[in-house]
Amino acid sequence: MFGMNFLQAVLIILLAAFKAVDLFGPQTMVLGWSHVGMGFLTGLILGKPQLGLEIGANLSLMSLGVVGLGGASVPNFSLTTVVATIVACQTGQDYTVGLTIGLPVGMMSVYLDILIKTVGVGIANRAQALVDAGEFEKGVNSILLMPVLNVLQYALPVAIVIFAGQGVTEAIVNAMPDWLANGLQVAGKLLPVTGMAMLLNYMPVSKHWQYLILGFVLYSYLGLSILPIGLIGLVFAMIYYNSQSQIIELKNTGVAVGGDMEDE
Amino acid sequence: MSRPVYQLTEKDIKEANFRFLWVSIAAFNYSTQNGPGVAFGLAKALRKLYPDDKDYIAAMDNHFKYFNSQPYMASIIIGAALGMEQELGIEGADAIQDFKTGLMGPTAGIGDSIFWIMMPAIFTPIAAAMAVQGNILGWLIEIAYWIVLHVFRTRFFGWGFKMGSGFISVIKDRLPLVTDSVGILGLVVLGALIPSTVGITTPLSFTLSTGNTIVIQDLINTLLPNALGVLATFIAAKLLGGKKVTMTQLVLGVLVVAIVLSALGIIA
Numbered sequence: 218m219f220g221m222n223f224l225q226a227v228l229i230i231l232l233a234a235f236k237a238v239d240l241f242g243p244q245t246m247v248l249g250w251s252h253v254g255m256g257f258l259t260g261l262i263l264g265k266p267q268l269g270l271e272i273g274a275n276l277s278l279m280s281l282g283v284v285g286l287g288g289a290s291v292p293n294f295s296l297t298t299v300v301a302t303i304v305a306c307q308t309g310q311d312y313t314v315g316l317t318i319g320l321p322v323g324m325m326s327v328y329l330d331i332l333i334k335t336v337g338v339g340i341a342n343r344a345q346a347l348v349d350a351g352e353f354e355k356g357v358n359s360i361l362l363m364p365v366l367n368v369l370q371y372a373l374p375v376a377i378v379i380f381a382g383q384g385v386t387e388a389i390v391n392a393m394p395d396w397l398a399n400g401l402q403v404a405g406k407l408l409p410v411t412g413m414a415m416l417l418n419y420m421p422v423s424k425h426w427q428y429l430i431l432g433f434v435l436y437s438y439l440g441l442s443i444l445p446i447g448l449i450g451l452v453f454a455m456i457y458y459n460s461q462s463q464i465i466e467l468k469n470t471g472v473a474v475g476g477d478m479e480d481e
Numbered sequence: 482m483s484r485p486v487y488q489l490t491e492k493d494i495k496e497a498n499f500r501f502l503w504v505s506i507a508a509f510n511y512s513t514q515n516g517p518g519v520a521f522g523l524a525k526a527l528r529k530l531y532p533d534d535k536d537y538i539a540a541m542d543n544h545f546k547y548f549n550s551q552p553y554m555a556s557i558i559i560g561a562a563l564g565m566e567q568e569l570g571i572e573g574a575d576a577i578q579d580f581k582t583g584l585m586g587p588t589a590g591i592g593d594s595i596f597w598i599m600m601p602a603i604f605t606p607i608a609a610a611m612a613v614q615g616n617i618l619g620w621l622i623e624i625a626y627w628i629v630l631h632v633f634r635t636r637f638f639g640w641g642f643k644m645g646s647g648f649i650s651v652i653k654d655r656l657p658l659v660t661d662s663v664g665i666l667g668l669v670v671l672g673a674l675i676p677s678t679v680g681i682t683t684p685l686s687f688t689l690s691t692g693n694t695i696v697i698q699d700l701i702n703t704l705l706p707n708a709l710g711v712l713a714t715f716i717a718a719k720l721l722g723g724k725k726v727t728m729t730q731l732v733l734g735v736l737v738v739a740i741v742l743s744a745l746g747i748i749a
Contacts, residue, residue: 337510400740432672
């Protein structure tokens with residue numbers, strides 16, 4: 218059981234289940250959208266909150282912009298965080314070693330997600346058929362099987378890792394040569410590019426690229442930290458919003474706008 | 482026009498909102514996507530509007546059809562659709578369906594980029610940057626943001642119901658501008674985030690014939706600090722943007738490249 222007691226195992230599985238209940242339900246995000254909280258709480262349960270924080274932070278950066286938009290299936294970095302934290306805390310290894318187990322689990326869960334959304338087709342058809350046949354209550358309530366499946370999507374992989382994963386993990390960790398362990402350390406520094414790259418593709422970079430330079434200069438040359446940089450960004454966003462909404466108002470009131478305003 | 486006799490109460494609307502909130506995302510499937518979630522959400526309210534079985538089945542069949550939008554936007558649209566059921570009755574079925582399908586795409590685009598991409602791109606780095614230093618304050622700030630947002634978001638369904646089909650004009654003018662402005666804030670943060678998180682350096686150095694040793698990393702640091710991380714990020718972004726590389730392939734590719742280049746002593 219990965220060197221943890223039964224209570225710790227149950228708490229971690231419940232944590233994963235709770236994340237799923239919230240994410241597939243009301244999406245309050247009380248644990249945060251980032252994976253910082255998942256790493257921190259898993260680490261806390263295992264007595265190493267600092268290590269959990271570090272893992273959660275790194276996986277949050279790796280997975281920035283990784284969102285299953287419109288029902289797309291993406292690697293489950295929440296699960297990766299939990300599993301990587303378990304492995305790192307319980308084997309005493311670096312977090313990059315935790316990633317070697319956590320990443321495959323997160324990536325394989327894509328198939329689980331696809332499976333559930335496929336099964337969902339059958340559940341939806343059956344529900345509608347029951348309603349059409351006049352069995353209103355039964356048909357409508359049969360849809361509730363879907364939330365249950367989605368909670369299992371999170372809880373089951375974690376349970377399998379905890380109760381059956383120790384042997385495999387130790388075999389992998391023991392067989393790992395030095396060059397691979399070193400390479401993983403470097404990979405840990407390089408992996409955040411995946412999150413940044415995804416974000417760059419979603420952001421209005423071609424229209425407002427100059428603001429990337431502003432952020433870069435504020436950090437790299439002036440050495441500001443992320444919170445003050447965010448506040449400076451807010452100032453620029455407000456200036457842009459105010460100037461553009463004046464243009465919209467002028468247009469709406471039918472007043473001719475002189476000069477070469479941006480056509481928005 | 483056969484306007485429904487029953488007038489939905491505040492409590493009915495709250496119940497529909499609650500049911501939709503809890504089930505719509507989980508009920509996702511590949512053929513009708515969030516359709517079953519909409520049907521589940523409106524099932525009780527529609528039954529009150531349509532006591533006649535035939536009308537009820539027709540209304541439910543209408544809502545079992547394909548639907549998908551960003552969850553917050555979906556709440557407004559489905560709230561408005563229920564408002565239209567109240568106003569138009571079963572004869573409005575086609576109008577309601579057109580309204581839903583016409584709005585779900587454009588609003589999803591706006592909702593996704595504001596709520597799922599840009600705002601997380603501002604708060605996640607704050608949480609992560611502080612967490613790396615062992616500080617949970619950033620995480621608490623992030624949670625506070627989501628809780629405040631959630632309080633607003635639970636009202637979206639009711640707003641939609643009150644506005645009915647009238648809310649189209651509200652979103653057309655201003656929301657693209659909001660998206661753009663939030664994007665600017667996100668880009669400033671991202672510009673700082675890339676050099677601060679992609680921490681690779683190179684141990685390469687070479688010795689000139691004069692005997693001086695040139696350390697490449699020192700050169701980079703004086704010219705353009707963190708240039709290697711920025712370069713790696715732009716290569717990765719180009720690969721993803723070309724649509725030929727998936728996220729999973731990119732993560733695996735980065736792992737392999739990092740291990741090979743570090744074994745060769747090119748990056749550290």
